[in-house]
Amino acid sequence: MGYSTTFIKNGKVEKVGTGGLVPKSNFPPGDYEGQLIQRVKTTGHGGTGPKHYTYYQWNGSNWKQVSNKEGAQIWSEQLAAAPEKLEELGYGGLGGIEAKPIDAPTTSTLRYPKDKLIDASSDYVVFEFVKYNPPFGRDSQTNQQRYTYNAGVTNDALEKVKVQIDDGIDTLVLPMPQDLSNEMKQNWEGKSFSGLGKGAIGALAGGNLSFTGDKVKDLGNNLKALTTALTASALNSVPGVGGNLSINDLTGATRGIVLNPNAELLYDSPDLREIGMTFKMVPRNETEAKQIRSIVNTFRSASLPQWGSQGADEGLDSSFSDVTFISVPLLCKFTFMTGPEPHKYIAQFKPCAIRQVQVNYTPDGTYATYDGEEKGAPVATELTVQFLETKLVYASEIKAGF
Numbered sequence: 001m002g003y004s005t006t007f008i009k010n011g012k013v014e015k016v017g018t019g020g021l022v023p024k025s026n027f028p029p030g031d032y033e034g035q036l037i038q039r040v041k042t043t044g045h046g047g048t049g050p051k052h053y054t055y056y057q058w059n060g061s062n063w064k065q066v067s068n069k070e071g072a073q074i075w076s077e078q079l080a081a082a083p084e085k086l087e088e089l090g091y092g093g094l095g096g097i098e099a100k101p102i103d104a105p106t107t108s109t110l111r112y113p114k115d116k117l118i119d120a121s122s123d124y125v126v127f128e129f130v131k132y133n134p135p136f137g138r139d140s141q142t143n144q145q146r147y148t149y150n151a152g153v154t155n156d157a158l159e160k161v162k163v164q165i166d167d168g169i170d171t172l173v174l175p176m177p178q179d180l181s182n183e184m185k186q187n188w189e190g191k192s193f194s195g196l197g198k199g200a201i202g203a204l205a206g207g208n209l210s211f212t213g214d215k216v217k218d219l220g221n222n223l224k225a226l227t228t229a230l231t232a233s234a235l236n237s238v239p240g241v242g243g244n245l246s247i248n249d250l251t252g253a254t255r256g257i258v259l260n261p262n263a264e265l266l267y268d269s270p271d272l273r274e275i276g277m278t279f280k281m282v283p284r285n286e287t288e289a290k291q292i293r294s295i296v297n298t299f300r301s302a303s304l305p306q307w308g309s310q311g312a313d314e315g316l317d318s319s320f321s322d323v324t325f326i327s328v329p330l331l332c333k334f335t336f337m338t339g340p341e342p343h344k345y346i347a348q349f350k351p352c353a354i355r356q357v358q359v360n361y362t363p364d365g366t367y368a369t370y371d372g373e374e375k376g377a378p379v380a381t382e383l384t385v386q387f388l389e390t391k392l393v394y395a396s397e398i399k400a401g402f
Helices: 068-079 083-089 195-205 209-229 232-236 247-255 286-302 318-324 395-400
Strands: 002-009 012-015 036-042 051-058 063-066 123-130 171-175 186-191 264-270 274-281 331-338 352-360 381-389
Touching (some): 036 068, 051 068, 171 286, 286 352, 286 381
Antiparallel strands (some): 002 036, 051 063, 123 171, 186 264, 274 381, 331 352
């Protein structure tokens, strides 16, 4: 016998509590009126027998049990809801995402320094390498997940991949980088509007389309004489004029006036965040020298595409696709940590693409290597990695750590 207790939250089906049989008294408050909790009881040895469903619906103040028929219908409707209905149902839009590692690092996780112990006061970075989820892939997401912006980059959706270095590496632990900053860039631009143009746009904003048409007609009439008498294109063809004359050039040169720019500041869009990290690593023994080499090669390998389609060429002849396509590089999910918890004072990032990997084997200005057991290992290696975030960050996500 087994139990599964779930609800639709932030665009996907999530467990209630830690899963299993959760008493109704322990249900969390609902996120929106009409939200359902589905409890599934599976009988038989190993949970292979028939399934029995129970549904509870949030009415704004508490959870009320509804009939199985009604609950099953509402549950399926919410899962298959059209995109425009998802926000109304409470699980569309951004979708939830947590600022924490997929898996906690262990004592066997590749790290530098090799013997660095992690305690409650340790600050460090966990790097995990994951498969790129095509945002519009055919089989990567369930119906309701397709309509949430973060669906493909949640910890549940990400698939960790071993980078083929040594025995395969999917997680790294490094100290905090030498220079750490976080820049969020917004694109604003000044736009110019003529007096008549401002009136026409204002009328359009108010829904008065006929007035807008009148304003545009007035604009044409007022400029008709000017453009007829002072046609820029005609004057530009006259030898010696110089070409590329604008209306402002003509009115300024003939009447000492130019069009009032009436500049207004308008918002355009946010930029994807970028971040660079630099680590200077100095090996103290042969083992650490090998680990530094593995760390460097892991980032280099993860940043590169794979030859061929790597199984993503369903329906195509493999002999054709292997020479026609290359596979998208891995993504890197990194988390700034303090002890076992995500760092509360440093902004976290969603999974990132690795844009550039730079390795400097002479960070001190002179080429020098170790002799003896570490023969050939650089005395110091400086690794710089440039990342580009795969998703935009919105205002509501700042409180989640981003």
